[in-house]
Amino acid sequence: MPTILQSIDSYLDGVKLSRSKNTFDTYKYALQSYVMVLADNLVDAEVVDITELSEDTVAWFALWLKDHSPATEQLYLQSTMGFFEFLAAERLSNPNLSRIKLLIRQRSRKAGKRLPQFPREDIEKILDRVDQVKTVDTTVLATMEASEILVILRDLRDRAFLFTLADTGLRVHEACKLRRGDIDWNEGRAIVIGKGNKQAVVRFSNRAMLKIKQYLAARMRFDGSSGKPLGSLPIFSRHDQGAGSVLKAMTTMTGRNIVSEWVKLAVGEVENGKITPHSFRHYFVTTVLRSSGNLKLAQELARHANIAVTQRYAHLSDDELDKGYNEIFDTN
Numbered sequence: 001m002p003t004i005l006q007s008i009d010s011y012l013d014g015v016k017l018s019r020s021k022n023t024f025d026t027y028k029y030a031l032q033s034y035v036m037v038l039a040d041n042l043v044d045a046e047v048v049d050i051t052e053l054s055e056d057t058v059a060w061f062a063l064w065l066k067d068h069s070p071a072t073e074q075l076y077l078q079s080t081m082g083f084f085e086f087l088a089a090e091r092l093s094n095p096n097l098s099r100i101k102l103l104i105r106q107r108s109r110k111a112g113k114r115l116p117q118f119p120r121e122d123i124e125k126i127l128d129r130v131d132q133v134k135t136v137d138t139t140v141l142a143t144m145e146a147s148e149i150l151v152i153l154r155d156l157r158d159r160a161f162l163f164t165l166a167d168t169g170l171r172v173h174e175a176c177k178l179r180r181g182d183i184d185w186n187e188g189r190a191i192v193i194g195k196g197n198k199q200a201v202v203r204f205s206n207r208a209m210l211k212i213k214q215y216l217a218a219r220m221r222f223d224g225s226s227g228k229p230l231g232s233l234p235i236f237s238r239h240d241q242g243a244g245s246v247l248k249a250m251t252t253m254t255g256r257n258i259v260s261e262w263v264k265l266a267v268g269e270v271e272n273g274k275i276t277p278h279s280f281r282h283y284f285v286t287t288v289l290r291s292s293g294n295l296k297l298a299q300e301l302a303r304h305a306n307i308a309v310t311q312r313y314a315h316l317s318d319d320e321l322d323k324g325y326n327e328i329f330d331t332n
Helices: 004-018 021-040 056-067 070-089 097-107 120-130 146-168 172-176 206-218 220-224 252-267 277-292 295-302 307-311 318-329
Strands: 189-193 199-203
Touching: 004 021, 004 070, 021 056, 021 070, 056 070, 056 097, 070 097, 120 146, 120 252, 120 277, 146 172, 146 206, 146 252, 146 277, 172 252, 206 220, 252 277, 277 295, 295 307
Parallel strands: none
Antiparallel strands: 189 199
């Protein structure tokens, strides 16, 4: 039979083929630490036969991990559990998997949940900046070449897209999949298929609806010549150079790029990557909570299956806490 170290190498070979590089690296570092703990307890992984590996070693490893963060502890123990499951599947040994799971459950800490960070002011700067995009008279657009109109369409699309994210709570992939026929223009609502393949009604603000209509009005020439029913056309279309009059739905990558571009323009390169499309969903939830104070309303509008998720957003900002503290203690 192979040694412990040979078995670990075989396991990592499989991880390398089936998982991402980051996952492989994490598992590799975890099991290197595990081997080190074995050595501290006089178990030489290069010599000891895999069949002699005891489940008690997991308890040793869990104890050693107490000097690390709970998140690291969870990841490293998960890697070790995967190794033991590999041993059982390959019939290299016969570990008691139930006991190992119990040891891990009893001896590991749960990673603490971080409060979501909401760059509210930065998102409002982005919305203010993109709102400076001018609406163009459709009669002027009618005289322009198709290539000239692309830049105008991209700006109008970006404006409509960002206000839609901020005022509806739509996830980026949901917004990108919207079709003209999905929206009830009189009621300001759309039926979407969201997370978990669930159908839901999403409401649009007046300002988001107005910006979508202005964008679609400017795009009318392309929509009319598409040869497809208007209802089947995407709300948010790609307008790449060379795309011509072909109306293709935006991809989630395009959605992320739009956010990234306007982050740079409105708040600077330093914030790029810190604000994502999902930050706009956070903004939506906190706006509902700040305005209404109604947790159940926020849950329903955000389409959170569990109200505990919504509760994570129900906290005051640092500025609000500073203001409240100063008003109480008069520290200024």
